[in-house]
Each structure stands twice: as structure tokens, then as C-alpha cells.
Amino acid sequence: xxxFITGVTGFAGSHLAEHLLACGDEVxxxxxxxxxxxxxxxAVRRGVSMFSWDLTTGANEATRLIVNxxxxxxxxxxxxxxxxxxxxxxxxxPQALASNVGGTQAVTELCRSLTDRPRVLLASSCYVYxxxxxxxxxxxxxxxLAPQRAYGKTKLLAEQEFRRAIGDxxxxxxxxxxxxxxxxxxxxxxxxxxxxxxxxxxxxxxxRVGCLDTYLDLTDVRDICRAYRQLLLDGPRGNVYNVGSGIxxxxxxxxxxxxxxxxxxxxxxxxxxxxxxxxxxxISRLTQLNGWKPEISLEQTVTDTLNxxxxxxxxx
Numbered sequence: 514x515x516x517f518i519t520g521v522t523g524f525a526g527s528h529l530a531e532h533l534l535a536c537g538d539e540v541x542x543x544x545x546x547x548x549x550x551x552x553x554x555x556a557v558r559r560g561v562s563m564f565s566w567d568l569t570t571g572a573n574e575a576t577r578l579i580v581n582x583x584x585x586x587x588x589x590x591x592x593x594x595x596x597x598x599x600x601x602x603x604x605x606x607p608q609a610l611a612s613n614v615g616g617t618q619a620v621t622e623l624c625r626s627l628t629d630r631p632r633v634l635l636a637s638s639c640y641v642y643x644x645x646x647x648x649x650x651x652x653x654x655x656x657x658l659a660p661q662r663a664y665g666k667t668k669l670l671a672e673q674e675f676r677r678a679i680g681d682x683x684x685x686x687x688x689x690x691x692x693x694x695x696x697x698x699x700x701x702x703x704x705x706x707x708x709x710x711x712x713x714x715x716x717x718x719x720x721r722v723g724c725l726d727t728y729l730d731l732t733d734v735r736d737i738c739r740a741y742r743q744l745l746l747d748g749p750r751g752n753v754y755n756v757g758s759g760i761x762x763x764x765x766x767x768x769x770x771x772x773x774x775x776x777x778x779x780x781x782x783x784x785x786x787x788x789x790x791x792x793x794x795x796i797s798r799l800t801q802l803n804g805w806k807p808e809i810s811l812e813q814t815v816t817d818t819l820n821x822x823x824x825x826x827x828x829x
Contacts, residue, residue, distance in 0.1 A: 514538045517585040517631070519620060520592030521563060522546075524699045525636070525691075527553045529589060529738040534560045536742065541583045543576070543592070552698045552825045568592055568616035572623035580623060585631045587745045590620045593671075594664075596702050597640065601663030613667035614674060621678040633686035634745050635675045639730070639757065639792045640665030641690065647788060650728065650761060653795040654690070654753045672753075679751045687748035689741060692757030692794045696734035696814055697821035704764065705731070705818055708771055712779065713822045719780035725765035729791040730757040733809035740805050747803045757794030758807050770815045 516533050520526040521542025531554060533540050540561045547565030549558050562583070566576050593613045594600055600609035617635065624630055642652045643659035660666045678684040695705040704723075711720050740756045748754060772778055799805050 515584060515586045516540050516589060517580055517583060517587070518542045518561075518589045518591060519566070519568065519616070520544060520590075521561060522549055522553070523591060523595065524696075525595075525694070525734055525737065526589075526591045527557060527698060528696065528734045529591065529741060530561050531557050532735065532738040532742060541580070541585065545592075550698070552821065568619045569611040571615075571619045572626060576623060577626050581627050584629055585627075588620065588624070588631050588633045589636070589741060589745070590617065590633060591636045592616055593636070593668075596700070597662060597664035598702075600667055603661065603663060605663040605667045609663060609667050610670070613664075614670045617671040617674050621675065621684055624678075625683055630685065632745050633675075633684060634741055634748075635671065635686060635688045636741070637672050637688050637690045637753075638665060638668040639690055639692040639755070639794065641669040641672060642792050645790055645792050647728070647790045650790050650793045651759075651795050652755070652792045654755055654798055656792075676751065685750050687744050687751070688753040689744055689756045690753060690794075691737055692730040692732060692755070692792065694732045694734045694737045695818060697817050699734070699818070705767065705815065706822065708768060709815070709819050709822050712771060712775060713819070716777075716779075719782040720768070721782050721784060722764070722768065723783075723785045724787055724789055725763075725768065725781075725783050726787065727764040727789040727791070728761050728793075729764065730760065730793045731762050731767070731811065731814075732756075732758040732807050733811075733814040736807040736809050739808075740799065743803050743805055744799075752798075754799045754802070755794040755796050756799060757796060759794050759796045761793045762811065767811070767815070770812055771819070774815065774819055 522544040542563045543566035643657040
């Protein structure tokens with residue numbers, strides 16, 4: 514399979530490239546600067562043909578020529594501002610709209626111009642769903658779509674652009690609504706690497722956490738990438754799929770797993786106590802499609818993330 518990944522140098526993008534190469538696929542990738550971050554394996558750096566593409570400028574002629582010559586069978590559209598706090602609070606910033614919505618428009622425009630139209634996967638988010646309650650957190654793909662925060666609004670607008678192109682017979686693709694994922698090489702702006710990095714940076718300072726009673730659906734990024742590939746192989750045109758663990762996890766329990774990796778316990782400073790409930794995935798549509806289910810335990814994700822920060826991340 515010949516695969517083109519937008520946002521290939523991002524957290525999920527680099528892991529997806531690694532997975533595709535391991536499956537024997539040929540991989541072309543684009544990123545804003547066309548440079549790999551620290552920690553990406555040499556086999557990925559060598560195996561991926563990469564070029565710079567600012568999606569906010571649209572599908573320019575140079576990009577068309579590169580992708581057309583590559584003759585991609587599939588496109589994984591991952592490029593986006595994926596840190597929710599960088600998208601604004603309740604309303605999206607112009608930059609978030611340009612990247613997350615305009616970038617999706619650029620990909621659909623690119624596909625229209627290609628000699629052979631590839632199948633496309635749009636990486637969306639669980640945050641397109643309406644807020645959920647502590648008593649009823651599980652959402653299926655038919656749950657209400659009413660994002661309250663800027664990030665979720667940009668991802669829903671991107672979905673609408675993408676599905677409009679499919680409805681107009683201009684595109685063949687599927688939508689993957691990803692729930693939270695973690696693993697090695699993730700930015701410390703996210704919960705697991707933030708906490709792990711604090712543990713590895715100093716043994717004197719207390720661990721500063723936001724909230725110990727946040728409930729979320731957390732999956733290893735490598736399992737998420739397996740699902741992405743299988744969805745483009747098996748997913749019927751236009752369908753939407755939740756991609757997550759289907760397990761409700763408490764942030765305080767995640768912290769306990771990290772604590773257990775060290776010989777002595779650390780003091781914890783909780784900055785924003787309370788109860789916060791994120792959506793939990795009903796993944797029955799995906800599992801019924803092709804039998805996919807998460808294979809990597811949360812303990813393994815924590816261990817691999819910890820080893821990354823111990824070996825390569827202390828100066829990142």
C-alpha cells in the first residue's frame with residue numbers, strides 16, 4: 514500500500530509512519546517544516562519521503578506534483594493543531610480554524626486534483642461530542658454532536674467539510690473519532706508525559722497535577738495507529754468510527770501506576786480538585802467491522818513513556 518500522511522512529524526503521525534513501514538507500506542509524509550523531532554527512530558527517518566506543506570495555504574501546484582507522482586492509495590489526514598488549549602477557549606482562534614478546518618479543505622481540494630483518487634482517513638476527535646455526565650459517559654457514533662470548546666468545534670467543522678466532499682461524490686473516505694491517546698514521544702503538554710517528565714526531572718519537587726478525579730478514555734497511540742490503517746482497508750465509504758479503549762480511567766489511578774515505577778513515593782500537589790468527566794468510547798462499530806481492539810496495556814504505555822523520557826526526553 515502507498516500511503517501519504519499529513520502531519521507525519523507529529524506524535525501520532527510518526528507512530529503511524531512507523532507502523533505502516535513495519536507493514537511493508539511505502540510512505541510519503543508532509544509537515545509544516547519538513548523536519549523530524551527528536552526521538553523518531555532512524556528507520557522512520559530513512560523510510561519516509563517527506564516534504565514541507567503548510568496546509569493553510571491550500572493545495573499548491575508543488576504539492577499536487579509530489580503527491581500525484583507518488584500515486585498514493587490512501588491518505589491519512591492527521592495535520593492539525595491538536596493541543597486543545599492552543600485552539601482557544603470557547604471559540605476557535607483564526608489560526609485553529611485555518612489549520613484544522615482550512616487544512617481539511619486543502620486535503621479535499623488536493624484529492625480532487627489527483628489522477629488517481631486515494632481513500633482518505635480524517636483524524637477527528639471525541640471532543641466533537643456534547644458534554645457527558647459522570648453517570649452516562651459512554652458515547653456511540655450517533656451521540657449528540659455539540660462541542661463546547663474551541664478545539665472540538667474546529668474538529669466538527671472539519672468533519673462537516675470532509676463529509677460534504679464525500680456526499681458530493683468527490684471523495685472516498687472514513688472519519689476516525691479518536692479518544693485520548695498517549696505513548697513515547699508525546700509532548701509534555703499532555704497528561705501522561707507531563708507527569709512522567711516531572712518524576713524524571715527531579716526527586717525533590719512535588720508532582721503538580723491538575724485534577725486527580727478526571728475520568729477519561731486513554732489508549733496507546735500504537736493501538737490507535739493500527740486502527741487507522743485497518744479503517745482505510747475495511748471501513749465503508751463515509752462511515753464514522755470511535756477509536757479508543759472503551760475503558761473509563763481515573764487520572765489518579767494513572768498517577769499511581771507512575772508512582773509504582775519508582776522506589777519511593779513522591780508528594781503530589783493537586784491544583785484543581787474536583788470531578789471531570791470526558792467521553793468514553795463505545796467501540797462496538799469498529800470491533801464489529803474488523804475485530805480491532807486495544808492490545809497494549811496502560812501499564813506498558815506508562816513504562817514505555819517513562820523509558821523514553823529517561824533515555825531521550827530529559828532535555829526535550
